[in-house]
Amino acid sequence: MSTISPERQDHKYLWHPFTQMRDWLKTEPIVLTKGKGSILWDNKGREFLDANSSIWTNLHGHNHPKINRAINDQLKKVSHVSALGFSNVPASKLGEQLVRLANPKKLLNKSQPRLEKVFFSDDGSTSIEVAIKLSYEFAKRTGASRKPRFLSLEGAYHGDTVGAVSAGHIDLFHKAYSGLLFKTDKVISPYCYRCPFNKAAPERADARSYRNCNMECATQVEQKFEQRKKKGGSYAAFLVEPGMQGPAGLIAQPxxxxxxxxxxxxxHNAQIIADEVMTGLGRASKQIFASHSDKVQPDYLCIAKGLSGGYLPMAATITTQKVFDAFLGDYSEFKTFFHGHSFTGNPLGAAASLASIELLESKKGQRIQLAKNIKEYSKKLWELETVGDMRQSGCVLGIELVRNWKTKEPFNLTEQAGIRVCAGLAKKGILTRPIGNVIVVMPPYCTTKAQIKKIFSTLHEIIDEIL
Ligand SMILES: Cc1ncc(COP(=O)(O)O)c(C=O)c1O
Structure with missing residues (x-):
């Protein structure tokens, strides 16, 4: 057994995601060892509020007795069996529940596609990868497109596998790998605060509420499809995050x-791939899926992060019978979807997901109240000169920091405004991670009013002090 501390062990052996390791190695890591509800403790006994739900995964709080029980019960039966050639009970039950949730009768009409088939994978990236491959093949097999291409939004991030990166448009993350990627197109994102078509002067409110435009962002989508048609091509699918683009900077859609x-x-005969990896499962809308808030039913609904309540890596791509049927045939036709992962349909993940869905439905009031509390207590931040825009969708709030709200001048990324604010918050017992100059507030649904009050009063103090 090693005698070195966990901090030293980390520094000696680990490489962290999206982290400049030179900076990481200069500071002592926070070693989280325990959690309960929205609280996390480190190995020194310090207490923290988990204000970004452990990178947007945790829904109902840490160490939840109901999810713990579901996993423990399943552990006593079997932890993992392969979905390649075999079936397991929790995965099939979860399939049934997801199909039920994905087709809310009250919100959709009969002419919209029904989502009927669930393909499990491991994380957000792989759920997107599955949708891209299915849509590509579907477009070819049905004759919708001979050379299917994909359209996605400026600033899009859909994960780190090669297909998901190809559909992403964040130069900082993606440019270095351009030689590895396939070509996709991008179209303007509905980013009201920084939209070139919005003629409104900044106000002390969410830019969506005072925008002055003709929704040219949607017209540009039409133009993009037309341009592609003129060139003799078409898009297999438009890949979007419904309601709010998360990793692009929490950009909420009008x-x-x-x-x-x-x-x-x-x-234009293109399919819709809804990346609900962040927005889904009640996170960014009153409905379980943000697509349905706008009465949209996609052809592929991709979910991950919160699916297992944020406990275990578990993801799903839910699609239509029509797509499923395009892969049916005699074995010798080789129409099979040749794709899968060793842990596809993992029983422990599925058991956790089933328990999480029960909580999601039985405790709907909790997340509705959380959204209200976030709205109420974030208001005071408008007093600060360096708060440019605040965008809330359901239980998610993005706070865009600027040099001065009147000019909207952004901080240079190298100034690390977001990183410095989050480091200040951590010292005061609040954990979150910025996206550039945007501070993320996305706590678990069980976060209390008092905890929300604390998050925003500390944010007020820290932004004021640091910027
Ligand atoms: C909207 C969205 N899509 C896809 C992903 C990729 O998910 P994962 O990190 O689980 O692969 C993320 C991750 O942050 C995300 O926010």
């Missing part, structure tokens, strides 16, 4: 944008 662009894509 109402009806999603339904407008969905109509445009469908009129």
């Amino acid at each position: 109402k009806n944008w999603l339904s407008k662009v969905t109509d445009i894509a469908r009129n």
Whole structure:
């Protein structure tokens, strides 16, 4: 057994994701050892509020007795069996539940696609990878496109596997790998605060509420489809995050944008891939899936992060019978979807997911109240000169920091405004991670009013002090 401390062990052996390791090695890591509800403790006994739900995964709090019990019960039966050639009970039950949740009768009409088939994978990236491959093959097999291409949004991030990176448009992350990627197109994101078409002067409110435009962002989508058609091509699918683009900087969409662009894509015979990896399972809308808030039913619904309540890596791509049927045939036709992962349909992950879904439905009031509390207590941040925009969707809030709200001048990334604010918050017992100059507030649904009050009063103090 090693005698060195966990901090030293980390520094000696680990390489962290999206982390400049030179900086990491200069500071002592926070070693988290325990959790309960929205609270995490480190190995020194310090207490923290988990204000970004452990990178947007945790829904109902840490160490939840119901999810713990579900995993423990399943552990006593079997931890893992292969979905290649075999079935297991929790995965099939979860499939049934996901199909039920993905087709809310009250919100959708009969002419919209029904999502009927669930393909499990491991994480957000792989759920997107599955959708891209299915859509590509579907477009070819049905004759919708001979050379299927994908359209996604400026600033998009859909994961780190090669297909997901190809559909991403964040130069900082993706440019270095351009030689490895396939070509996709991008179109303007509905980013009201920094939209070149929005003629409104900044106000002390979410830019969506005072925008002055003709929703040119949707017109540009139409133009993009037309341009592609003129060149003799087409798109297999438009890949979007419904309601709010998360990793692009928590960019919340104006109402009806999603339904407008969905109509445009469908009129051009393209499918919709909804990346609900962040927004899904009640996170970014009143509904379980953000697509349904705008009465949109995608052709592929990709979910991950919160699926297992944030306990275990578990993801799903839910799609239509029509897509499923395109892969049916005699064995010798080789129409099989040749794709899968060793842990596809993992029983422990599925058991945790089933328990999490029960909580999601039985405790809906909790997340509705959380969204209200975030709205109420974040208001005071408008007093600060360096708060440019605040965008809330359901239980997610993005706070965009600027040099001065009147000019909207951004901080240079090298100034690390977001990183410095989050480091200040951590010293005061609040954990979150910025996206550039945007501070993320996305706590578990069980976070209390008092905890929310604390998050925002500390944020006020720290932003004021540091910027
Ligand atoms: C919207 C969105 N899509 C996809 C992903 C990739 O998910 P994962 O990190 O689980 O592969 C992320 C991760 O942050 C995400 O936020």
